[in-house]
Amino acid sequence: MxxxxxxxxxxxxxxxxxxxxxxxxxxxxxxxxxxxxxxxxxxxxxxxxxxxxxxxxxxxxxxxxxxxxxxxxxxxxxxxxxxxxxxxxxxxxxxxxxxxxxxxxxSEVELFFDYCPCEIVGVTGSDGKTTTTTLISKFYEAAGRKVHLGGNIGAALLPMLPDVAPEDVAVVELSSFQLISMRKSPKIAVVTNVTPNHLDHHKDMQEYIDAKRNILLHQVPPCREVLGYENDITRSMVPDCKGKQVWFTRLHDTDNGAFLRGDGMLCMAEDGVVTPFLAQKDIKLRGLHNIENLLAAAAAVWGEVPIEAIQKVGSTFTGVEHRIEPVRVLDGVTYYNDSIGTSPTRTIAGLRSFDQKVILIAGGYDKHIPYEPLAPEVIAHVKNLVLMGATGPRIEKAVCEHPDFAASGLTIQHADTMQHAVELARAAAQPGDIIILSPASASFDLYPNFEVRGREFKKIVNELK
CATH class of the missing domain: 3.40.50.720 (NAD(P)-binding Rossmann-like Domain)
Structure with missing residues (x-):
């Protein structure tokens, strides 16, 4: 032992x-x-x-x-x-x-942090956690390190403890539910963004933010913090940082972190040196939000792995299940599973990944988060909206009350089940259309989690004649 x-x-x-x-x-x-x-x-x-x-x-x-x-x-x-x-x-x-x-x-994760003998990289945020965590793990693997991947991403970490060596690295996705009671922080901490989420579970937004801050508060130098520059809340976390704090941003140049340059190059700026490391055109991941995830992951491992490892993964990785996942092309219509869209911000990122109006299946369990920010994005990016679940009426209300709705030509239908929703979406589709499941809601009204929801959607789509 x-x-x-x-x-x-x-x-x-x-x-x-x-x-x-x-x-x-x-x-x-x-x-x-x-x-x-x-x-x-x-x-x-x-x-x-x-x-x-x-x-x-x-x-x-x-x-x-x-x-x-x-x-x-x-x-x-x-x-x-x-x-x-x-x-x-x-x-x-x-x-x-x-x-x-x-x-x-x-908790299981807290005990792992107490006894883990190797370096820990932790990732939290309202959106982008799983893709960023997965990218970081793949960067280390490409560099030849043994990686222990777990936490909120699925696998329990504490049972891995007998197999963890000091030279390994643990890459851990952390939810607010896990972080709220944690009194240890990882050596490298990433906060992608913080937007309203899980307000059915937290007493208010401040409690949710404070839970996220725990990924930084207990760090011991030398350490590293990667924060999303485009989010007001993550930007405000700088005073909590105790080590080398860097940004990631898709919309601005920075002299301290990873950014997307105007010429389409992903770059890292650190210690007065700007290093271009990947061309946007070579990235396989769909969506500008995934550019941000790639920037966050690269900023986390910069100096820890060779640039060649980042380039190799960045130019070949195609994504994680349930995240704008192509399912099938049938009768000229392409179906996508974005069941990870458990909040409006996630669904907005998914909708913005396409350069045409789509048919959207949305709605589910109510986490008491506002849907008004979703309304203009639906009007701009959706031509047929199929709603289901407890949040269906709330989403419809937000969309219909938006001043641009009347002139949008958007049609709204309601479904009782996922099967019904897919049938309504298929009936509305023409060759060349895109149908995407991106619910902007949790799954707990009908499914134990978003993975089960996404797999049911894929099963129904793949069984269509």
Whole structure:
């Protein structure tokens, strides 16, 4: 057992440890913690052990205590450690009472940061996190480094700990839900932008911003901070930076960071030297927002990897699933899956990626964020709008109340299901048209996450006759 794993074992051995929920990462960790000698309690809204399906057998085999149902948070009392899942609101009173009583409240990601022996690069923001994180990981891989990729991007990091060596690099996507309670920051931190999001979860916009700031607040020099210049909130984070702060920007030249030059070259300016490193025409990623993601990723690894690694990845990488992902061409109509469009700003970026008006499928779960900024973009870039879900009427209201709507010729229809939405969009399409799913909303009204939503859309499109 390596040193870091031994330290984790010393933390949990003989301790009473409560896990909130049995998601994918917690299922792995529960088994590991029991093996390390912890006394585990699983706290979950489910009403009985049988509600866990196939995992019920594991619960019985491991002898886990259960605190279930309406009062599942009663299980927090008397615990030495509580592992919070990102979806559980940090400031709920039972959790804060446990902290006041001396319980260590932490999470899988926080424990990884505590014990990880290698350099950590962290990325957060309202938009662009996953593409930027993926690009950074690919830059390091192209340079020959072993990369551990995880966090909000999908894979749990703590179970990777036995395989992490000091010379490796961990590249971590971090959501506001993960950051809100974190007291350690990565050596290299990227904040892409901060726009209204998850206001159904955070008490207000300031709490959301403060959660994002945690990626910077606990850095220890020498460190690096990459901030989006075009966003007022990220620009205001400069006083939080403790190391070498650089910008990324698509719209301005800068003498401190990565930028898109007027001649179409992506450049890096640092220490008085401007280095062009990639031509915009050679980039395979669709959309100007992905130019920004590439600039952010390059600024993060500048000096850490050879320029050739950035050039190789930048000129070959075609994107991440559910992000303006081509699905199919049928009857001359091209279908795109942009299910990652869980907020208006993401959908706006997707719409701006096309040089023609599109047929847009939008709507979903309501995160209580404003749709007025989406309205002029829909009018400018959409010719047929198919709406579904709880936010459908809110999006329609914002669009119809815009002063340019009456003269736009935009048609709006409503669908009950994804199948219905695809059928309505197909019926409205002519050869040469583009149909894009970019909901500007979360998926939780109909789907567990945006990935499941996107895959259902792709399945329906691929089954069209």
């Amino acid at each position: 390596q040193k870091e794993q031994q330290q984790l074992a010393e933390l949990v051995k003989g301790k009473k440890v409560a896990f909130i929920g049995a998601g994918v990462s917690h299922k792995t960790l529960i088994e590991e913690f029991v093996g390390l000698g912890a006394h585990v309690t699983l706290c979950d809204k489910k009403n009985s052990v049988d509600d866990f399906g196939s995992y019920a057998e594991t619960i019985r085999r491991l002898g886990i205590d259960l605190s279930l149902g309406e009062h599942y948070m009663d299980g927090f009392r008397g615990q030495d450690i509580i592992l919070r899942t990102p979806g559980f609101e940090y400031y709920q009173k039972p959790l804060q009472d446990a902290i006041a009583a001396g319980t260590l409240v932490t």
